[in-house]
Amino acid sequence: MRPAAILAMGLALGACGREQAPPPQSRPLPAPTTALPAPDPGPPSAARIVERTPLDALAAADPELAKLPPRALEQAGAALDLAPAPCEACGGRSIARCLLDPDLDEDRCAVLPGLVRRAARVAATGAGFRIVERAVSYGDAWLPFAPLAADAAVPVEVWVDPASDLLPEVLD
Numbered sequence: 001m002r003p004a005a006i007l008a009m010g011l012a013l014g015a016c017g018r019e020q021a022p023p024p025q026s027r028p029l030p031a032p033t034t035a036l037p038a039p040d041p042g043p044p045s046a047a048r049i050v051e052r053t054p055l056d057a058l059a060a061a062d063p064e065l066a067k068l069p070p071r072a073l074e075q076a077g078a079a080l081d082l083a084p085a086p087c088e089a090c091g092g093r094s095i096a097r098c099l100l101d102p103d104l105d106e107d108r109c110a111v112l113p114g115l116v117r118r119a120a121r122v123a124a125t126g127a128g129f130r131i132v133e134r135a136v137s138y139g140d141a142w143l144p145f146a147p148l149a150a151d152a153a154v155p156v157e158v159w160v161d162p163a164s165d166l167l168p169e170v171l172d
Helices: 003-015 056-063 068-081 095-099 110-124 131-138 168-172
Strands: none
Touching: 056 068, 056 168, 068 095, 068 110, 068 131, 110 131, 131 168
């Protein structure tokens, strides 16, 4: 036999004769007998503390809000108090505060009545204020622009994957 083979057999036989240490044993921990205290949520976020807009003022400002039952009006009002108005003319105020601004004409924030109507429609379904708030929140500001003529060309940039089957249709 070769010396390497003899050495390998010797190591294998030597390792077989040893007892291996048993694997470490774990023991289950007993379940706690008392409930753990809930973590302290800390102070409420300053961004969510708002002065509530009177619901009667909101209902008087928009006919769709005036039609809502009290619970739905409360949910819509809370959402409109929390959601920032997307118009530059509103100056970062909430939709509710911007709606009640007597100096703001509809031309400076044309999207505002549509958002209020959307809030009323969503609240009328029984949705809570967080769902209504999501329905009327936008991450970007709506900037006013001059109306376009009916025959004005609008530049549009479209990116299509060159390998797509739709490329000929897009180019037509």
